[in-house]
Amino acid sequence: MQTPGARLRLDPPIREPTARAKSVDPGGVQTRRRQREKTSSISGRIDTLTPPTLSVAGRTIITDAHTHLHGEGRTHSLADFNVGDKVEIEGVLNADGTILAEDLKRTEEAGHN
Numbered sequence: 001m002q003t004p005g006a007r008l009r010l011d012p013p014i015r016e017p018t019a020r021a022k023s024v025d026p027g028g029v030q031t032r033r034r035q036r037e038k039t040s041s042i043s044g045r046i047d048t049l050t051p052p053t054l055s056v057a058g059r060t061i062i063t064d065a066h067t068h069l070h071g072e073g074r075t076h077s078l079a080d081f082n083v084g085d086k087v088e089i090e091g092v093l094n095a096d097g098t099i100l101a102e103d104l105k106r107t108e109e110a111g112h113n
Contacts, residue, residue, distance in 0.1 A: 040093040071106030084110030
């Protein structure tokens with residue numbers, strides 16, 4: 001029960017994480033990659049594909065060397081994906097509305113329903 005005039009205070013204040021994570025590239029060189037604050041997920045069919053970018057449900061998706069590609073069929077590189085493939089993407093929502101993909105999973109190849 002709340003007392004009249006009482007205030008609720010959250011201590012410490014809630015903040016988005018801004019930590020840095022270490023990663024190691026295949027050559028063994030250690031790099032730092034900043035963890036972004038806002039994550040986003042989207043699924044649907046690939047509308048357009050011009051590596052390193054693709055479009056799903058009207059949203060531009062950007063891939064990089066850190067994007068994990070997996071799922072049905074061959075998925076060694078973005079060139080293995082096709083317009084019409086059904087995908088699920090998780091990544092970082094950029095200020096310009098694009099998504100930097102951290103995980104790109106093909107759930108169905110185009111023409112294989």
